[in-house]
Amino acid sequence: MNTLVALVTGPITPETEARVRTGVGSPQTSAKGDGDAGARLRFEGVVRRIEEGRALFALDYQTYDPMAQRELESLARGVGGRHGLTSILALHSRGRVGVGETSFVLEVTAPRRAEAFAATAEFIERLKQDVPIWKRPVWAP
C-alpha cells in the first residue's frame, strides 16, 4: 500500500498538492492506476461560510507537531490495512484557511468501491476524534 500523509501550511491547492506528491523521498500515488485498484475515491474538506449560525471569514488550524503527523500516518496505515486499500493520500492544513478553501484532502484507492467508501468514512471519523489538530473560527466582520 502506498501511503502519503502531510501537513500543509495554509489551504490545500492543486499546486501545493502537486508539490507534496512529487516531494523527494515521498511515496507516489500515481494518477494512472496499476490495475490493482478498481476504485479511487477523493474527499475534500472545505471551509464553510456559516458555522454555528455565524458568518465565518476563515478557520485557523493548530497542530501539535510532530505528533499530528505521526498520528495521521498511523491512522492511514491502520485504515488502509483494515480495508485493504492499495493507496492512501491524506493532506491536512495548518494555519489559516479561508472560506471556500480546502483544508483536508483524502484520496484512497481500493480493489472495490465498498472498501473505498468504508475506509474514507472511518478515516474521517477517527481524524475528528484522535488526531491532535484544532480549529479556531475567525468570524467575518
Place this chain on the structure above:
Amino acid sequence: MRTSIQTIHLPVTLDVLLFGAAAAAAGADRVPVVMGMKQEVVTAQEVLASLGSQHPSLRTATTGARLAVNQAFAKPDAPVRAGDELALIALVGGG
C-alpha cells in the same frame, strides 16, 4: 538510639501544553500542575485529575480527555516523570 524513616513527598511542578479551546479557556498555551510525587512517578490519569482540580477553567476540557506524554497518547496508568513533555489532547477538530 531509635531512628525513624519518613517518606518525603516532594511537590514537583509539571507543565502541560494546551491547544484549541482548552488553551482559550485557560488563557495560556501551557499551565503548571503541581504533583506530590512518591518515587518520582505519577500516572497520566492522576495528572489529568490534578489538571482539572488545579485549573477550574479546564474542568470541561479534561473530561474525557487524554494526556500525551512525549508526543504519544498515554494510557491512564502510564507513568509520568519529571521532564516528560505533557500535552492535553481534548476537543480536537480536524477534518
